[in-house]
Amino acid sequence: MNALARHRALSRIWSSEPGWRGVISTVNHSDIGRMFLLVATLFFLIGGVLAMLIRTQLATPHSAFVAPAIYDQIFTMHGTVMMFLFAIPLFEGAAVYLLPKLLGTRDLAYPRLSAYGFWCYVFGGLMLVFAMLAGLAPDSGWFMYPPLSSSAHSPGVNADFWLIGVTFVEVSAIAAAVEICVSILKFRAPGMSLDLMPIFAWYALVTALMILMGFPPLILGSILLELERAFGFPFFESALGGSPLLWQHLFWLFGHPEVYIIFLPAAGVISTVLPVMARTRLLGYRWIVAAAVALAFLSFGLWVHHMFATGIPHMGLAFFSAASTLVAVPTGIQIFAWLGTLWKGQPRLTLPMLYIIGFFFTFVIGGLTGVMVAIVPFDWQAHDTAFVTAHLHYVLFGGFVFPMLAGLYYWLPQFTGRKRFFRIGEMAFWLIFLGFNGAFLAMHWVGLLGQRRRIAWYPEDAGWTEINLMSSISAFIMAIGVAMVVFDIALHALLAIRGSRNPWGAGTLEWAMPTPPAAYNFASIPIVGDREPLAKDPALANKIARGEYFLGAPRGDLRETLTVDAASGRPEALVIFPGNSTLPIALAAATGAAFLGALIRVYWVIPLALLFVVGLSLRWGWSQRQATHSGLQNVGRATLLPQAIETDRSPGWWGSVFLLGADTVLYGSLFFGYAFLWTVGPNWPPPQWLSLSILELALGLIGAAAAAVGLQAAARAVSRGSPPSLGVLLALTGVAITIAALAMTLTRAGQLTDYAYGATIFVMIAYALIHAAIAAIMTSSLAYRTWRGGAARPRTSNVNIVRLWTDYAAFVAATSLIATQFSSYLT
Amino acid sequence: MKEIVRIVIAMLVWLAVFSALYGLEGVGCAAGWHRIPVNGATLFQAAMTIAFFVALLILVAVLVALRAPRFRSASPFVAHISIVLAVAALIAGAWTLFPALALSHCA
Numbered sequence: 001m002n003a004l005a006r007h008r009a010l011s012r013i014w015s016s017e018p019g020w021r022g023v024i025s026t027v028n029h030s031d032i033g034r035m036f037l038l039v040a041t042l043f044f045l046i047g048g049v050l051a052m053l054i055r056t057q058l059a060t061p062h063s064a065f066v067a068p069a070i071y072d073q074i075f076t077m078h079g080t081v082m083m084f085l086f087a088i089p090l091f092e093g094a095a096v097y098l099l100p101k102l103l104g105t106r107d108l109a110y111p112r113l114s115a116y117g118f119w120c121y122v123f124g125g126l127m128l129v130f131a132m133l134a135g136l137a138p139d140s141g142w143f144m145y146p147p148l149s150s151s152a153h154s155p156g157v158n159a160d161f162w163l164i165g166v167t168f169v170e171v172s173a174i175a176a177a178v179e180i181c182v183s184i185l186k187f188r189a190p191g192m193s194l195d196l197m198p199i200f201a202w203y204a205l206v207t208a209l210m211i212l213m214g215f216p217p218l219i220l221g222s223i224l225l226e227l228e229r230a231f232g233f234p235f236f237e238s239a240l241g242g243s244p245l246l247w248q249h250l251f252w253l254f255g256h257p258e259v260y261i262i263f264l265p266a267a268g269v270i271s272t273v274l275p276v277m278a279r280t281r282l283l284g285y286r287w288i289v290a291a292a293v294a295l296a297f298l299s300f301g302l303w304v305h306h307m308f309a310t311g312i313p314h315m316g317l318a319f320f321s322a323a324s325t326l327v328a329v330p331t332g333i334q335i336f337a338w339l340g341t342l343w344k345g346q347p348r349l350t351l352p353m354l355y356i357i358g359f360f361f362t363f364v365i366g367g368l369t370g371v372m373v374a375i376v377p378f379d380w381q382a383h384d385t386a387f388v389t390a391h392l393h394y395v396l397f398g399g400f401v402f403p404m405l406a407g408l409y410y411w412l413p414q415f416t417g418r419k420r421f422f423r424i425g426e427m428a429f430w431l432i433f434l435g436f437n438g439a440f441l442a443m444h445w446v447g448l449l450g451q452r453r454r455i456a457w458y459p460e461d462a463g464w465t466e467i468n469l470m471s472s473i474s475a476f477i478m479a480i481g482v483a484m485v486v487f488d489i490a491l492h493a494l495l496a497i498r499g500s501r502n503p504w505g506a507g508t509l510e511w512a513m514p515t516p517p518a519a520y521n522f523a524s525i526p527i528v529g530d531r532e533p534l535a536k537d538p539a540l541a542n543k544i545a546r547g548e549y550f551l552g553a554p555r556g557d558l559r560e561t562l563t564v565d566a567a568s569g570r571p572e573a574l575v576i577f578p579g580n581s582t583l584p585i586a587l588a589a590a591t592g593a594a595f596l597g598a599l600i601r602v603y604w605v606i607p608l609a610l611l612f613v614v615g616l617s618l619r620w621g622w623s624q625r626q627a628t629h630s631g632l633q634n635v636g637r638a639t640l641l642p643q644a645i646e647t648d649r650s651p652g653w654w655g656s657v658f659l660l661g662a663d664t665v666l667y668g669s670l671f672f673g674y675a676f677l678w679t680v681g682p683n684w685p686p687p688q689w690l691s692l693s694i695l696e697l698a699l700g701l702i703g704a705a706a707a708a709v710g711l712q713a714a715a716r717a718v719s720r721g722s723p724p725s726l727g728v729l730l731a732l733t734g735v736a737i738t739i740a741a742l743a744m745t746l747t748r749a750g751q752l753t754d755y756a757y758g759a760t761i762f763v764m765i766a767y768a769l770i771h772a773a774i775a776a777i778m779t780s781s782l783a784y785r786t787w788r789g790g791a792a793r794p795r796t797s798n799v800n801i802v803r804l805w806t807d808y809a810a811f812v813a814a815t816s817l818i819a820t821q822f823s824s825y826l827t
Numbered sequence: 828m829k830e831i832v833r834i835v836i837a838m839l840v841w842l843a844v845f846s847a848l849y850g851l852e853g854v855g856c857a858a859g860w861h862r863i864p865v866n867g868a869t870l871f872q873a874a875m876t877i878a879f880f881v882a883l884l885i886l887v888a889v890l891v892a893l894r895a896p897r898f899r900s901a902s903p904f905v906a907h908i909s910i911v912l913a914v915a916a917l918i919a920g921a922w923t924l925f926p927a928l929a930l931s932h933c934a
Contacts, residue, residue, distance in 0.1 A: 680857060
């Protein structure tokens with residue numbers, strides 16, 4: 001088969017359907033990545049318009065432009081849109097589009113999950129846009145502090161739109177994070193060991209792990225606050241044993257790492273683009289990886305620095321102040337490594353490089369003001385002033401938008417296959433750079449003079465008028481610059497001439513393919529022996545196209561790729577991906593219907609929608625494709641590999657591990673909340689404790705143990721080639737007993753609206769009950785497969801995945817029952 | 828996966844001991860340990876001081892383990908990163924938890 005015939009055959013197999021049906025049924029990572037990037041950019045423009053409305057209001061004192069109630073909605077939506085609907089999805093889009101190309105594979109680990117995440121993002125985002133257009137947008141600030149956001153002070157549905165819409169969007173972020181982790185660890189080109197991974201992949205891996213650790217506390221907080229608003233569960237009400245500070249802890253457990261979740265991918269872009277622009281290799285690759293990992297963990301020890309003004313004891317303040325200053329060290333290591341790379345190379349002043357220089361200038365200023373606000377006495381002075389607004393914009397705009405614009409112009413020829421012709425981008429850079437600094441340097445100044453954040457008006461005699469006017473004019477100059485970037489990109493996409501395949505002379509694999517990229521990425525999956533394989537072997541692209549590497553011979557209509565050993569990059573298994581499908585959008589719509597039911601408080605919709613979710617999920621799992629023949633498969637180069645679905649640890653197993661990791665963080669956050677209310681919350685202990693029931697406890701523990709043991713026996717049976725009937729039956733019985741025990745405890749949780757204790761017990765047991773129900777559904781599916789037998793028989797991978805979920809459900813049931821049943825003995 | 832665990836373990840342990848000491852501070856203050864005298868100091872000060880040294884000891888143990896042939900990665904890349912991060916975790920432990928010695932009160 002020659003290169004052209006191979007291209008045609010692979011294009012037929014991997015392409016999306018034509019027309020609009022292609023948009024809703026595509027599962028190809030390039031399509032999904034482009035769609036993510038496009039929608040995120042639209043939200044950036046919406047957030048930008050909101051920012052201009054804010055600056056219009058603040059341009060003059062006592063402005064009559066908008067009333068305070070509308071102003072509240074505008075600044076809340078500006079923060080919400082930029083954080084949740086622009087920054088994170090832009091990273092997701094970039095990762096979804098780029099990672100398989102950088103890693104030398106054909107798609108991400110779960111193509112349908114990419115599509116599902118994208119549609120959840122779109123539907124969640126539309127909810128918030130609708131709220132804004134209907135004048136019902138959230139208005140309590142992007143951090144939604146209770147009691148301001150509680151039903152007593154925010155009685156409409158505005159806050160509900162935030163809690164439910166943002167949580168829906170977070171489903172998308174969690175899905176993308178699981179996908180990114182598994183893709184980077186398992187879906188790489190053969191030979192690409194951990195030390196040969198492109199630096200962007202390291203940053204994406206660290207960021208995805210942070211999302212899995214950082215988002216669950218906010219998801220939990222949002223659920224608790226919505227329960228309080230909808231049903232009166234008093235988690236955040238001091239008079240009834242709750243505490244508004246609990247929300248702040250849960251929010252900032254997410255909120256501070258979020259800053260680094262936004263910065264780290266941008267740092268990945270810098271680490272990728274800067275060496276190419278400097279015509280050299282990245283200096284200190286190992287130190288940069290270590291610094292990124294350190295930064296990720298340190299960022300989880302900083303959350304209280306947003307709460308310095310809440311009256312926390314001095315020792316607690318000192319812990320978090322020390323951690324906040326320490327975070328400058330790994331950041332500094334990265335900056336010096338980049339400067340060193342520039343020093344040893346021969347930099348060229350291209351447009352991506354201009355944006356990188358803009359990044360250095362603004363981000364270093366943002367970092368230094370960050371150290372200033374990490375010092376408690378200074379923070380007490382600057383807290384809630386425009387100084388903090390200016391600081392966070394220097395960090396986020398400087399640390400994210402500038403690098404992403406550098407990345408946009410760097411990868412533009414890869415996206416479009418065209419050569420940059422128009423020079424509007426350079427002019428746009430200067431407008432953005434000067435406008436940004438004019439707007440936000442001034443904001444530092446007016447903040448230090450005492451101007452508060454989030455207040456629509458300021459007095460004429462405060463001496464802030466000229467500074468605010470200058471800030472507003474500069475902001476509009478910046479906006480013109482952003483508009484020119486959009487114009488430049490549109491002109492480029494429509495009118496620019498065809499360019500060469502690797503215009504920058506880069507060494508990474510995304511340039512070893514035709515541009516714009518074909519749907520299958522690589523005609524054959526290359527073998528990698530260098531961090532910059534294309535630099536080492538300039539003929540690599542031709543060899544790939546000629547099918548000289550793995551999977552160079554397309555089979556039927558199968559979408560095939562390889563998994564590798566996570567550490568060494570040794571080929572491990574053959575993966576057969578599902579084809580185009582409307583299941584993801586249908587499942588996202590069903591998920592959205594459940595969220596919508598909660599939002600409009602038509603609660604019967606929720607179980608109905610969840611029924612659809614379960615049905616579609618089962619169909620999803622059932623329709624997993626596999627080759628006609630089982631056993632070892634020829635993947636080319638005289639290599640035989642098993643199918644991933646027939647291995648002990650299939651991609652589904654890996655995904656379950658990461659998803660359960662996030663789930664564990666959510667459960668841990670719930671325990672943290674329980675302990676926090678117990679030790680720090682006012683008005684504790686409660687008037688009445690849950691009494692110990694030996695029956696419930698014994699039933700729950702026995703059921704959990706039986707479920708775990710049953711699945712273990714089932715796994716052993718399948719690995720021996722026997723039907724796992726007995727083990728599955730034991731597991732089903734165990735899960736049923738556990739559900740009964742949990743349900744009995746749930747009914748005794750007491751008056752849920754009277755006191756935070758009862759409400760907390762209810763949520764803990766309900767959490768365990770939901771997981772037991774998931775285990776029951778999965779075990780029932782296994783039982784059905786066992787009963788059907790033949791081609792439907794359970795494979796090792798099926799049993800191992802169900803076992804993971806059932807073991808987790810057993811663990812949660814046991815610990816929740818112990819923690820709640822013995823609570824009266826812990827006083 | 829073991830290699831990823833080697834890379835993240837030290838900073839994960841730092842995060843755990845950091846959270847544990849912050850939690851201990853909350854429990855101690857809520858339980859009134861700062862009002863219970865122990866050998867010229869308070870129970871709170873004694874608990875925080877002991878916890879500080881235990882935390883450092885744990886971080887030292889992680890560093891030693893990651894250098895030991897039994898747990899050290901065969902990959903020079905992973906070995907280097909895991910040890911750098913273990914040293915970083917130890918420094919981070921000493922720096923961020925030092926207030927446990929200097930400010931052992933509940934004000």
